[in-house]
Amino acid sequence: MADMTVARLQEVMIVLYAASLVFYFIDYLNKNTVAHRSAFWLLTVVYLLQTGFLVYYIVETRRFPILSLFEGIYFYAWLLITLSMILHIFYKVGHAVFFLNVIGFCFMTIHTFAPNQIAQSPVGEALISELLFIHITFAILSYAAFAMSFVFAILYLLVYKVLKKKKWSKQFGRLPSLHQTTIGMKAAIYTGIPVLLVSLILGTQWAYVVLDEWSIFDFKIIGSFFLIIVYGSVLFLQRSGRLTANDFAWANIFAFLFVIINFFLGGRLSEFHFWL
Structure with a gap:
């Protein structure tokens, strides 16, 4: 049950991340205030979910998750979204935020649906479908x-x-x-x-x-x-x-x-x- 819940939350995170990218793209081209705010709040939810998963993993394994390529990809994706949040809040650099999140989304997708993740997960087939x-x-x-x-x-x-x-x-x-x-x-x-x-x-x-x-x-x-x-x-x-x-x-x-x-x-x- 816990594995299914985690899988569902990861899927929700991917969808919200994708929606955030769409709004950032609209704001990037058209300087739309509504799109800008929507993108930021969606990204905030994604960031909280990512941070929650990171903390959960640290508590479960009692170590920082960077000892494998698979763990490193997740931490890298989390680091990119952290940098984009900092740039968004303190420096208002819209171009950098958008492109950082495109890269972050790619790595988050690779991590969530990586072959070894699917093979080890009891809900792997559901994730694939x-x-x-x-x-x-x-x-x-x-x-x-x-x-x-x-x-x-x-x-x-x-x-x-x-x-x-x-x-x-x-x-x-x-x-x-x-x-x-x-x-x-x-x-x-x-x-x-x-x-x-x-x-x-x-x-x-x-x-x-x-x-x-x-x-x-x-x-x-x-x-x-x-x-x-x-x-x-x-x-x-x-x-x-x-x-x-x-x-x-x-x-x-x-x-x-x-x-x-x-x-x-x-x-x-x-x-x-x-x-x-």
Whole structure:
């Protein structure tokens, strides 16, 4: 029972850590106060859980957990989150906090779902299946976010066309403004990119633990990284002023075509992504 509780708390910690990264990414790009506070408080909960597990381990083993690579990974992840908390509270260095936590999340995932951890744990199979569940859930959530950017792009072009032709109708009052659709496109991309990145990190760890043979060059994995590059490029070009108005909307529409291709064709061509 105790092992199951610890496993559940570790899963909760991973999910909260991932959510914190999403909010930090939004704040990193858009300086959003709500996202900034949400990220900090989620990270605080994660830090308290990590510290609690560290203290528990010290009490149980009566030594400091750095005598093996497995223990060192956990302590390193804890140290990174400690440094990020210090930077957040005392120095307000948002860029450093975000990137430190990306690294910390990677190491925390490696520790939680490491092969020796799974083999020694009586709930190892449950951890593996739930790692897969979280990976797929985050992947689908990222696709949903990109679909939202597609919808807002369509609405932008529709509103722009109506305004240009000055043909008002009863339905026009139900349409969002150009500003609202632009905000919607950007917010969807802000959410989709980090969520997909988290999914890739978790999925890579799952493949490493479960599969005897797999390649980082699997079509689905390459396609997912390509999506991050595509949407990251769209976001970069928009923020640098090279993609404005209609061009930004059309870029979102064309980018979503790659999402559809990766979702359907990627699953068929992948060596192990049979569920998508």
